[in-house]
Amino acid sequence: MPPTEKERPFEKILIAGAGPAGLLLALMLSQHGIPSLVLEAWDRLDERLRATQYGVPATRIFRRAGLLKDFREAGIPTFPYICWRNVKDSRKKLIGIDLSTTKDEEDRMTVLPLNMILQIMYKHCIERGNGLIDIRFNHKVTNVGQDGSKAWADVEVGRPGTVPTQLRFEADYVIGCDGGSSVVRKCLFGRDWPGETFDCKLMVQNVFYDGFDKHGWDGGNYMIDEEHFGLIAKRGKAGTNGNLWRVTYGDAGGFSDEEYIARRPEAFKRLLPGSPEPSDYTITDTNQFRIHNRCVDKMRVGRILLAADAAHVCNPFGGYGCMSAVLDAGGLADCLIGYYEGWADESILDLYAEIRRQKFVDYVDRRSRKNFYRISRTDANTALETDPFLGLLKDIEGDKERTRQFLMKWSSIEYDFTQHYRKDKKERSKI
Ligand SMILES: Cc1cc2nc3c(=O)[nH]c(=O)nc-3n(C[C@H](O)[C@H](O)[C@H](O)COP(=O)(O)OP(=O)(O)OC[C@H]3O[C@@H](n4cnc5c(N)ncnc54)[C@H](O)[C@@H]3O)c2cc1C
Incomplete structure (x- = not known):
């Protein structure tokens, strides 16, 4: 009452x-x-x-x-997967987690x-x-x-x-x-x-680039690299704005806003599949953040x-x-x-x-x-052996039920x- x-x-x-x-x-x-x-x-x-x-x-x-x-x-209904990539080694996928195992769960991400x-x-x-x-x-x-x-x-x-x-x-x-x-x-x-407050600047942009599809990228992609670490994730919905992605990466501290923009093509070349030139993609929105x-x-x-x-x-x-x-x-x-x-x-x-x-x-x-620290201060070449979280993902890789349980467990x-x-x-x- x-x-x-x-x-x-x-x-x-x-x-x-x-x-x-x-x-x-x-x-x-x-x-x-x-x-x-x-x-x-x-x-x-x-x-x-x-x-x-x-x-x-x-x-x-x-x-x-x-x-x-x-x-x-x-x-979008959910990501098919989230993975971690080695930027220096041609952005090779190191390990991923299959989020499609939760596609029928009401409370999935x-x-x-x-x-x-x-x-x-x-x-x-x-x-x-x-x-x-x-x-x-x-x-x-x-x-x-x-x-x-x-x-x-x-x-x-x-x-x-x-x-x-x-x-x-x-x-x-x-x-x-x-x-x-x-x-x-x-x-x-x-x-x-x-x-x-961390000594770096976070560059966040909405990007249309068909190279992601061409190179078979999907879902969320954590980029491990000491210079330009980040997260590149699909944002668009098939049939509407399917090529829309959110590219978030870190750059060193100490530059002006204009200098960060000027450094961006080099960062994109390093991070995006196909090492594109600015004429290959369209950036529609951008923001810069300090992180703490x-x-x-x-x-x-x-x-x-x-x-x-x-x-x-x-x-x-x-x-x-x-x-x-x-x-x-x-x-x-x-x-x-x-x-x-x-x-x-x-x-x-x-x-x-x-x-x-x-x-x-x-x-x-x-x-x-x-x-x-996993994406910005880790040697990507040995991360699978040295990082316990990535090791755990390796352990449950391919086991759909354990993956689902891991993703849905009470936190x-x-x-x-x-x-x-x-x-x-x-x-x-x-x-
Ligand atoms: C690049 C980036 C990516 C992120 N990605 C994720 C993610 O994927 N997942 C996730 O969980 N989190 C993410 N976050 C963090 C997330 O955005 C914030 O934690 C979240 O927005 C905090 O919500 P809030 O309501 O506390 O504050 P805010 O979202 O900052 O809202 C505060 C509101 O208060 C208003 N306000 C401020 N001062 C005053 C005042 N004096 N009087 C009246 N109103 C005022 C502001 O205008 C604003 O509308 C991300 C953050 C950044 C920077």
Whole structure:
């Protein structure tokens, strides 16, 4: 039974940032009658070339949030395989994992560019949010604060190029889902964000090139090379934009944006099959990123909580960033819902903050670093013998059932917070 108005322990959540974490959190809360105000600094949803693949743990949450059907319809069904290649040895395939073994699994990996994920999430917030989600663009959070009974965000409101109006919005809790440059995090901890920024630049581009097909490439291809490591993955759907690929590679630090663009043809020649010249391919979009592995010491300070990139970031190799964002949002939604509905008390928010942070430190940080070092600091000629993960793939190669089990297994980065709900309904009346 939902709580009566009198029983409700809180009324409203304020979420900074309409990225995947913010929109997903708002959507999941709305399904349990919890209103939220989502403040987004930009005048639109993020369109940059970032995440494209989300592992099984994230997919399970997408399904719970009722998003999966639309994601599947918009994306490619799944990769046939992901493989690792030796760039210096003519990009020879070293080992792969057969993802087609999961093709009948509902919760198999999701493959869809983040901008499309966001558009679908936004549509669901509007159409399925029970009128409880108020998303406001051109609302840039500049400061947050709290006292014993409420939290607030100070906000600059206005379109780009206009003089902004200053407003204050109040709520019971403020959740910082405002990404890696989080203002909410800076308000809590200043510039203190333990971890490191890697000395390299990540070049990301959408590319049309028929050489991939000609050379029999498909799926996802991790490129092992100390100079230009990366991930080259198919993005297009057969029959529509089948030749569209996402080429992501690392270049040394220290150059200007223009110099990175000037160095790109040489990198493409090295990485792409057929060693193409610029006239052989078309680049439609491009973005440059610095990469980091960092995590805050605390994800909750009173009525202000952090989730996803606002709290912790990792390099993108292995697809742990958005996956962690989704797990944070899903976990925090379960905690707030449990508290709101009387199945848990407020201390469940501390559990969220401690457990999700520890999951990042113990697993996401370590594994994403290993993924990064595997392609950027490993001798590709001996990687099959020296790298335990590639060795494991070699061990299960050709065994469809073991491969399927490996891909679908419960991951240690997941956590079910509903196990902390009170089981006895009578307990509810004590809150
Ligand atoms: C090249 C690249 C490839 C990647 N590939 C993958 C992948 O394949 N799989 C994967 O799982 N992850 C991947 N990631 C990581 C993933 O994109 C991020 O982890 C994810 O987007 C984090 O989501 P978020 O909601 O925390 O933050 P964001 O996506 O950054 O969203 C934050 C939102 O908050 C808004 N905002 C910022 N400041 C304010 C403010 N002051 N007030 C109001 N709003 C504000 C922003 O405009 C933005 O809309 C990749 C990242 C990069 C750079």
